[in-house]
Amino acid sequence: MAATSFEEAATAVLQAMLGCAEAALTQSTYAARGRLLRGVVHLRPADSYQRLFGIEHRAGVRVEEVGYLTSANVWRWLVEHGCSVSIDLQLGRLRAWTPDGPVHTGDALDATGLPGQVTREHMLGRNTTHVHVIPLRAPGGAVDGMITLEARCQAAIGRDFIWQACHEDLATMAHVSAPYLGGLRPRLPDAERTDELLPVVGASTAALVDMLRVFAGQEETILIGGPTGSGKSRLARWCHEQSRRKSHPFETLDLLSVPEDLQMAELFGWKRGAFTGAVKDKPGAIARAAQGTLFIDEIDKLSLKAQAGLLHVLEERRYRPLGDEGAERHADVRFIVGTNADLHAAVRAGRFREDLFFRINILPVRLPALSERLDELPRWAQYMLGRRHRESGGEGAARIAPDAVQRLLGAAWPGNLRQLDNIIRRAYALALAERGGAVGSLVLERRHVEQALAHEAPAESGSTLAQLWRAAHAFVQEVERRERGGVTLPLDLTDAFQGLVLAAAIGRLGSREEAFAMFGLDQLLKNRNHQRALRRELARVRRLVALLGEAPEPGLAALLKATDEPTETREG
């Protein structure tokens, strides 16, 4: 409870749990023969890895290389059954601690579960023989993550080890600590850990990047979710550069640009004569990425037929080019897949195979939209400006004026980093044109940014839901900003949204009556109660304006002023 960061809380929880298991071990017949090794917290809310943190038991130090993960199969088990499980790694046997008593299953980590197999080998390689996995539940009850405890005890292979004696206490500890682990922020990064491929890492992505550094070193498939233009492809490339495959090729297959009937050919390649037009052999993306990494973007666009093909590659690590009669070829490739879609929904709708989903959903992460990481925006803007300046052969420095940055912070970013890059390029061109093209030191002023933003096509403003979502984020960010100064904003301030919508409608239609009628509030109009209703709504807006301490837009200010006058009876 006293912890101020996720890491602190995770250390305390893991120490307590390992201590509890240690006590059980001391009292067991394995006291002299077994050892607890380490514990790891995996936070995976909404099925995206958010944090991964482990400590070594005896030394109490942080696990430097979390180069092992509990298998995706076990995660599935946990989500489906919601109870702790113990795994005997040598025998591949899983025991689930359901409320009705323990249930054995022998096949949880068998050969059909390749991810399980890989993880199992990792763990056995570290001399782990037994793993106990405890679910972490969000206050609402959903499984949000898990805690894994690893132990070594050759004498207990084929036996329950110590879990019978302590699994209930461990579950209670997980239950009590889950809200703290899920609610606390990670410690801010000690230092910037940026490089050429990832030039900006701010507080909102530092934990993600730390985790990806770990994932990059493994062989399992990484699933990068996130909105378009948020940098998924760049991040995939960065993962490749962090991996031991970095001296081999990095290939991208963007399914958005490949028609469905060519997907198999693009993935697997073809032999001459495989189809009309196949005049010579052509290697596919898998062959081109040999020994390296293949990033398949927009994986949700894969046809059902190609899904079956990819599943086979992921399971067997073998494939055959189209029209090839020979033996299957070995696919020595690490896969990273990207998507902007909700794959769960695609599975439910029957558009995406569930078995393939489980194969690729082993290390899922989500890259936040730019609007969710505005703390990074100033540095991204500066980086992109510098890059543009260098590209145009500019000498001297290029920098953005602080009020230009403010303007960027106030804009909507449905197109994310890609859109920001476009705006910076446009603003740079305007700034350059203004000075007659001479390239030397340059300052991007607010007016340049303003003009560049004015060119934005309305289509780029995003879906209604996305815009509302951004508004919600803007509010949360404001609360965070104030919290740092020791004050907060009450949640019921968001009630003012209804008043803002009415005010916007009045502004557009030019009439209060029409605005009420537009929302079907004819009854209020008939009873002539709409003025009172409007005053009530606008009182909330006034409170919001007062607490934010910001000047309202001119149209809103005029309406607030008009409705504030006690004599106000006029219409429209």
Ligand SMILES: Nc1ncnc2c1ncn2[C@@H]1O[C@H](COP(=O)(O)OP(=O)(O)OP(=O)(O)O)[C@@H](O)[C@H]1O
């Ligand atoms: N690490 C980075 N370094 C430099 N620029 C970046 C980086 N990440 C994103 N950008 C900028 O954002 C643009 C979009 O990045 P990227 O293509 O990786 O996004 P994406 O999420 O894969 O988009 P989509 O889903 O549309 O394919 C890039 O062209 C670049 O301008």
